[in-house]
Amino acid sequence: MPMIVTKENLNPYEIVKKQIETAAAKLGLEPHIIEILKRPMRVLSVSFPVKMDDGSIRVFEGYRAQHNDALGPTKGGIRFHPDVTLDEVKALSMWMSFKCAVVGLPYGGGKGGVICDPQTLSRGELERVSRGFIEAISQIIGPDKDIPAPDVYTNSQIMGWMMDTYSRINQSFSPGVITGKPLIIGGSKGRNEATARGCVITIQEAMKKLGRPLKDATVAIQGFGNAGRTAAKLLAELGCKIVAVSDSKGAIYDPNGLDIAKVEHLKDHHALLDYGAEYQIDPSALLELKVDILIPAALENAITSKNADQVQAKIIAEAANGPISPDADRTLTEKGIIVIPDILANAGGVTVSYFEWVQNLMNYYWSEEEVNKKLANIMVQSFHAVYEAAEEHETDLRTAAYIISLKRITEAMKARGWV
Numbered sequence: 001m002p003m004i005v006t007k008e009n010l011n012p013y014e015i016v017k018k019q020i021e022t023a024a025a026k027l028g029l030e031p032h033i034i035e036i037l038k039r040p041m042r043v044l045s046v047s048f049p050v051k052m053d054d055g056s057i058r059v060f061e062g063y064r065a066q067h068n069d070a071l072g073p074t075k076g077g078i079r080f081h082p083d084v085t086l087d088e089v090k091a092l093s094m095w096m097s098f099k100c101a102v103v104g105l106p107y108g109g110g111k112g113g114v115i116c117d118p119q120t121l122s123r124g125e126l127e128r129v130s131r132g133f134i135e136a137i138s139q140i141i142g143p144d145k146d147i148p149a150p151d152v153y154t155n156s157q158i159m160g161w162m163m164d165t166y167s168r169i170n171q172s173f174s175p176g177v178i179t180g181k182p183l184i185i186g187g188s189k190g191r192n193e194a195t196a197r198g199c200v201i202t203i204q205e206a207m208k209k210l211g212r213p214l215k216d217a218t219v220a221i222q223g224f225g226n227a228g229r230t231a232a233k234l235l236a237e238l239g240c241k242i243v244a245v246s247d248s249k250g251a252i253y254d255p256n257g258l259d260i261a262k263v264e265h266l267k268d269h270h271a272l273l274d275y276g277a278e279y280q281i282d283p284s285a286l287l288e289l290k291v292d293i294l295i296p297a298a299l300e301n302a303i304t305s306k307n308a309d310q311v312q313a314k315i316i317a318e319a320a321n322g323p324i325s326p327d328a329d330r331t332l333t334e335k336g337i338i339v340i341p342d343i344l345a346n347a348g349g350v351t352v353s354y355f356e357w358v359q360n361l362m363n364y365y366w367s368e369e370e371v372n373k374k375l376a377n378i379m380v381q382s383f384h385a386v387y388e389a390a391e392e393h394e395t396d397l398r399t400a401a402y403i404i405s406l407k408r409i410t411e412a413m414k415a416r417g418w419v
């Protein structure tokens with residue numbers, strides 16, 4: 001009989017449904033609850049015209065998905081990327097629900113995306129796309145409905161334009177509608193670094209569990225944006241040796257450790273690859289380096305059944321959302337690699353977004369020290385809760401994180417009388 005080889009399904013929406021099923025089976029959740037959780041409660045698909053610099057009109061398309069608001073208003077970033085799809089945005093909104101629940105935030109999950117390549121847009125065009133998208137989704141967002149934030153290829157300036165558009169539409173200053181804003185208009189100290197800071201805290205806790213020192217630990221990082229770049233900086237400050245980093249253009253590797261200040265300077269003023277031709281490696285090889293810590297901090301499906309077997313890291317901390325497919329997850333677990341799942345590892349970003357929203361609502365602002373302390377408390381506590389759940393249920397950290405989240409969301413749905 002010929003062996004039937006089925007192609008791995010890398011659709012993020014199919015992946016998150018599988019992840020829910022795996023944890024739900026461990027918990028013995030009722031089928032109707034699983035059915036509710038397997039789809040977003042609301043999805044808005046929009047198109048809007050934007051006047052380009054040359055006078056032409058271009059129509060952009062985007063989505064906002066709101067998964068489940070049992071625990072509170074939905075929350076999650078907006079991504080600008082040419083490959084954005086509806087299924088990706090749906091999946092990202094679902095991961096947001098589980099992320100907020102695992103760290104105990106009073107939020108459900110949401111996510112938005114606009115199909116565009118910001119690198120090809122002028123600043124003026126980028127501003128008009130940002131304002132156009134918020135206008136198009138303005139009816140379904142709001143400080144107590146759905147609160148966007150930055151994600152891939154969006155930043156604090158874009159959040160500033162978006163908050164301004166929403167405030168103008170509603171004729172009232174509404175900083176609480178969006179987080180990740182510039183400090184001067186209600187941003188929170190510490191938000192820019194929060195995703196990486198939270199991720200680093202989970203790595204520190206995992207290394208303690210392994211009984212290994214962080215000092216001199218070797219690290220490879222895929223993606224050198226908000227999450228990856230800050231993680232490189234923070235880990236280098238803690239004495240780690242950052243041996244490899246990459247961005248969308250390529251990867252660099254030095255087994256003796258990269259000079260992170262130099263890499264940052266190159267990223268800002270030239271290109272990462274200008275570090276030197278002798279340091280350039282194939283970007284896919286970065287994921288297969290023999291390192292202590294691997295941080296995928298770019299996009300989904302970086303590690304799949306195609307390369308999971310070649311991964312040699314001891315710990316993988318998912319700064320990105322969905323960088324490991326379920327098939328790869330199984331292989332990594334079999335190999336004894338500890339995977340700190342996205343919904344825990346990158347939850348620092350939304351946690352400080354929550355702090356930003358709280359500060360906006362009370363119109364009183366905290367010091368960076370206070371923010372970082374509160375963040376550390378939540379991340380350390382959440383890591384240990386997930387670790388203990390993994391031991392109790394004899395499962396991996398991802399399933400354990402889902403177990404905690406599913407329990408909380410289900411309890412909220414029950415308390416509200418939905419089920």
Ligand SMILES: NC(=O)C1=CN([C@@H]2O[C@H](COP(=O)(O)OP(=O)(O)OC[C@H]3O[C@@H](n4cnc5c(N)ncnc54)[C@H](O)[C@@H]3O)[C@@H](O)[C@H]2O)C=CC1
Nearest residue numbers: 152153195223224225226227247248297298320321346349
């Ligand atoms: N910004 C935030 O607060 C949070 C971000 N995340 C997740 O972290 C990941 C990265 O997001 P950000 O750092 O915010 O985005 P960003 O836009 O600041 O940076 C993205 C980085 O990834 C690089 N990149 C893109 N495609 C790549 C590829 N194929 N290989 C290597 N590098 C590639 C880009 O060059 C850039 O350096 C995403 O999965 C995002 O959803 C998760 C939680 C919060």
Ligand SMILES: O=C(O)CCC(=O)C(=O)O
Nearest residue numbers: 076077149151349350353
């Ligand atoms: O800060 C937020 O509200 C959400 C950030 C985000 O999009 C994410 O955690 O994936």
